[in-house]
Amino acid sequence: MFRTALRNVHAHKARLLMTVLAVMLGVAFVSGTLVFTNTISDAYQKSSAKGFDQVDVAIQPENPADEGDTVGKEQKLTHSLLDKAVKVPGADTAIGVVRGFTAIADKDGKLVGGGFQSQGGNYWGDKDPRYPLTNGHAPQGTHEVAIDSETAKRAGYKVGDTVRLSVDGPVLTPTITGIFTTDDGNVAAGGSLALFETATAQRLFHSVGTYDEIDVKAAPGTSQTALLGALDAVVPKDVASTTTGQQLADDQAEQISSAMSGMKTGLLVFAGIALFVGTFIIANTFTMLVAQRTKELALLRAVGASRRQVTRSVLIEAFFVGTVAALTGLAAGIGIGAGMRSLMNSLGATVPSGPLVISPGTIATALLVGILITMLAAWLPGRRAAKIPPVAAMSSVHAKATTKSLVVRNTIGALFSAAGIAVVLYATTMDGSDGQAPMGLGAVLLIIGVFVLTPLLSRPLIAAAAPLLRVFGVSGKLARQNSVRNPRRTAATASALMIGLTLITGMTVMAGSLQKSIDKMASSAIKADYVVSMANGYELSPDVEKKLAGVDGVTDTSSLRNAPSRIDQQTEYLTGVNGASIAKLTDLTITDGAFEVGGARVVVDKDTATAHGWKAGSDLQVSYEDGKKGKLTVGGVYEGNEMIHGIILDNATLAPHQSDASDFQVMVKTSSGRSDATKDRLEKALGDNPAIQVQDKKDISDGIAQMFTLMLNMLYGLLAMAVIVAVLGVINTLAMSVFERSQEIGMLRAIGLDRKGIKRMVRLESLVISLFGGVLGIGLGVFFGWAAGELLASKMTTYELVLPWGRMGVFLLLAATVGVLAALWPARRAARLNMLTAIKSE
Known part of the structure; x- marks a missing residue:
């Protein structure tokens, strides 16, 4: 054997x-x-x-957990702590580390590196062991900077050049005095690193006289564990923690x-x-x-x-x-x-x-x-x-398959399909993430059920193509009969294509629907002409709003900032705005009370209000991040969304409780509305800063669309492999079908069907099977896209199902193309069969 x-x-x-x-x-x-x-x-x-x-033990600031009515606030490491650390037994040197976001522009004014990978820090003394200089000298004073060698290479910078960069808003133009190498993972991943002298870095990153970390190097002969024990004795537990390198x-x-x-x-x-x-x-x-x-x-x-x-x-x-x-x-x-x-x-x-x-x-x-x-x-x-x-x-x-086996197969397929549909429909009634697992289970059950039922479904669906196939005469009639002759084989072939198109169609429906929903959200929630923010999501300096407010034609501005607080023994984030302007810049639906923001009056989104049992007129006892307490009154309740939600109060009320105020966004309304000239004026007022983006509603939507398009293209590329495998399956099935029907094909040739007719028969058979798989895949994909959308609709009020008819037509055309291409070799092989040899074959 x-x-x-x-x-x-x-x-x-x-x-x-x-x-x-x-x-x-x-x-x-x-x-x-x-x-x-x-x-x-x-x-x-x-x-x-x-x-x-260069790190044997790192001293890092302690971040206290929220307790009682206070909000945890990050501690800062002082220079006196650094002096204590370097004097402990077994310590050789200690370096104070300062970190923060720093965007570097290339010579064309574009951002070097990608978003969160754009970092800044401090160069320690005249010779920092962390950053060996390959050219120039250490930065000194407020107008000097050193940059990493990879950034210098990508942007074409050298020592002596002036570079444009931004820390939290304003543009700086220091001179490059040094270029260094680094093993920093962000730089290795394509980011950038700019280093300032320590005092300058502390000032730029809001850490005057303090450090984000202290790195201690052990003296020769001292282990990391021994040094850790010595430092633990001098480092206050409520201020900092120690960790070995x-x-x-x-x-x-x-x-x-x-x-x-x-x-x-x-x-x-x-x-x-x-x-x-x-x-x-x-x-x-x-x-x-x-x-x-x-x-x-x-x-x-x-x-x-x-x-x-x-x-x-x-x-x-x-x-x-x-x-x-x-x-x-x-x-x-x-x-x-x-x-x-x-x-x-x-x-x-x-x-x-x-x-x-x-x-x-x-x-x-x-x-x-x-x-x-x-x-x-x-x-x-x-x-x-x-x-x-x-x-x-x-x-x-x-x-041939027995009647009993077909009945058993169809019964199993029907049970799986019914169970899958029921579980998917049940998942659509659940909230957000709770429904993901049932949705996945239902999808798997339904796909299995449809696959098992495919032989049964093949006959009526392929029969529907009969009128079109009659146009091709005898070849079309034979192709239809061959397609349904062995339903199991047809089903297995079509299912391969069905799975790929189910996934592609489902994701396309989801992406199109999400894009439409986000467009609606942006247009319905924002009246502002422009939204200004950092390109990487970091926070803006409060100076940005001041500069924008002074631009010709700007009528209203409001910065948005977040701050933690304690209300009802829970941590709630407050959103600070310009109370006098916010109503002119947003278009939020009020469900209770009025949109009044100013002094102690706040507005709260419906979900937060429901969770706490608040309504218009409710008083809130709040503990701010600086530990001070106050009383706020709910002036109104509004319908929140992914762009605007939470407790909104006036910045004048919030600012006294913030030590380092910063904004995550600034809304701007102008007298002339949206135009290229207005946008240019706003960008110039901000110094053409590469790190700051000025966007209107269309820019916001396009940015999100670009993200979805990139994801979809990646997924299409990955799923192309499944389609290639499906093509191989169709070729395989047809080739073996031709071999299996050699005698029949020889007889057809003998009674007058020419080679072109044989080729046409095999091609049409392939086309019908591929379109059958395509129709099933697109149908399932639309169903799954709708179901997943219903799950999202519970969290996104503006969600709207969009069926991409154009793309679905392209997918069906793709299925037809797969059928035509897959039939080329089998059709040619069938047409070249010697009719006498074929008739004698078994």
């Missing part, structure tokens, strides 16, 4: 090639994902570990690994989809191979082979096919991993250098996935073949 299995593998090389390709693509994606994420994670971890070479490195490595796990999971999901689709192809292939060898297997049974031996021979075939596919997939995956790293570098996402990491786990996973998937898919056809009585098998090449 072993030799028989090997002979069959050798005899059907061409037929099994498609199966190998299907499994190989899935395995390549899995192993490529593991190689890529392991390589990047290893490189970042090694790079971050180097960044702690090794622990910091380990924590950062864990954070990197955790961050990479999200990417790894996402990529592996799509690899799983490709493998799942590939499973249908493998099962289809082995079903047809076994069907074609029914007489051979019956003869083996007749001469003494047991059912187990027949099943085992099919599984041995699958094992060899899976092994070849897994090995080639692993090799391709290593190439994919290396290619993805190079692609990231070419796209500007700098990745630390390091070796390609091919772990034993990656190799084992690739082999296990490839072999296991193939053998599982081949098990059912092998078991089915072994159960056919030898006499029945020898008398009929094609053993």
Whole structure:
């Protein structure tokens, strides 16, 4: 039986090639994902570990947890604490660290680095061991700065150049006095780092005379643990905590690994989809191979082979096919991993250098996935073949499914589909995240149910195409009959395409609906002509609003700032605004009271008011972040949304309780409305700052649309693999169908159907099967898109379902294209069959 299995593998090389390709693509994606994420994670971890070479113990400010009526406020580390730290036994040196956001503009005025990766800090003394200078000298005074070598290279800066940068709003133009190298992970990832002298950094980052961290280096012969113990004796527990450099490195490595796990999971999901689709192809292939060898297997049974031996021979075939596919997939995956790293570098996402990491786990996973998937898919056809009585098998090449088996299949499919629809509909009645798990379960059940029911669905849906196929005469009629001749095979082929299009359509419906909802939210909630904010979400200096208020044509401005507070023994964030202008800049629906903000009067969003039992006229006892208490009165309750929500009060009331006031946004209304000239005036008033963005409603919507478009394009690219696997499945099915029907095709040729007619018949058959899968996929995708939208609607009041008819038409066209392309080779092969040889074949 072993030799028989090997002979069959050798005899059907061409037929099994498609199966190998299907499994190989899935395995390549899995192993490529593991190689890529392991390589990047290893490189970042090694790079971050180097960044702690100068840190044996770090002293960090304590952030007290919220207790009672007080709000936790971050402590600051003073210079006197640094002096104490450097004098403890076993300490060699101590460095005071100051950190903050710093945006650097290139010579064209554009932001260097990406958002949160744009960092600033302090250069310690004349020679900072953390940042070796490669050119120039340390920054001194308020008008000097040093920048990292990668930023200098990308932006084309050198020592002596003037650079435009921003810390929290105003543009600064210091001179570059030094260029340094660093192992900072942000810089390694493509960000930027600007260093000022310590006093300047403290002033710029609101830490005058204080530090964000104190890094202590141990004297030779002193361990990190011993130094930690000595520092614990002098560092006040309520002010700061101490951590070893090794622990910091380990924590950062864990954070990197955790961050990479999200990417790894996402990529592996799509690899799983490709493998799942590939499973249908493998099962289809082995079903047809076994069907074609029914007489051979019956003869083996007749001469003494047991059912187990027949099943085992099919599984041995699958094992060899899976092994070849897994090995080639692993090799391709290593190439994919290396290619993805190079692609990231070419796209500007700098990745630390390091070796390609091919772990034993990656190799084992690739082999296990490839072999296991193939053998599982081949098990059912092998078991089915072994159960056919030898006499029945020898008398009929094609053993048809019994009525009982079809009834059982359809019953199971109907139960799964009904259960899936019921669970999905139940999930739509739940709130937000609570409904995600049921929604996922329902989706899986429904997809399985539809897959099981596909043979039943194929007959009426393909029959609906009969009028169109009649146009093509005899070829069209034969194509329709061939499509429904073997419903199970048609179902397995169409299902591969169905799954890919279900996911693509569902995500497209979701993205379009979300975009429309966000457009409605922006237009309905904001009356302001412009919204000004930092490009990376950091906070703005209060000077920004003052500058904007002085611009010609500006009629109203209001900054928005957040501050923590304690109300009813809970932490609530207060949103400070310009009470005199906010009503002119927003358009919020009032459900109770009036929109009055000023003095002690505040307005509260409906959800917060309901949670606390507040209404117009309710008094709130508040404890501000500085520990002082006060009383606020609810003037009105409004309908909140994702853009504006919470407790809104006047900045004049909030500001006295803030030590470092900063805004996250400024709203601006102008007399002339939105125009390019007005926008230019506002940008010029802010010094054409690269870190600050001035956006109107369309800019906000376009920015969100760009994010959705980028995500969709990435997902389309990943799902393209599943579509490629589906194409292979259609080719495989048609090729085997042509082989199986060789005698029939020879007869058709003999009675007058020419080669063009044969080609047309096979192409139309492929087209019908592909469109059948496309219709099912688009239908399911719309249903899942609607259901997921209903889940979002509970949290997003402006949510509105949008059906992208144009894109759905493109997806259907894609399914048709898949059918046409997949039929090229099988149709050509069918047309070239020698009719006499074909008629004599069995």
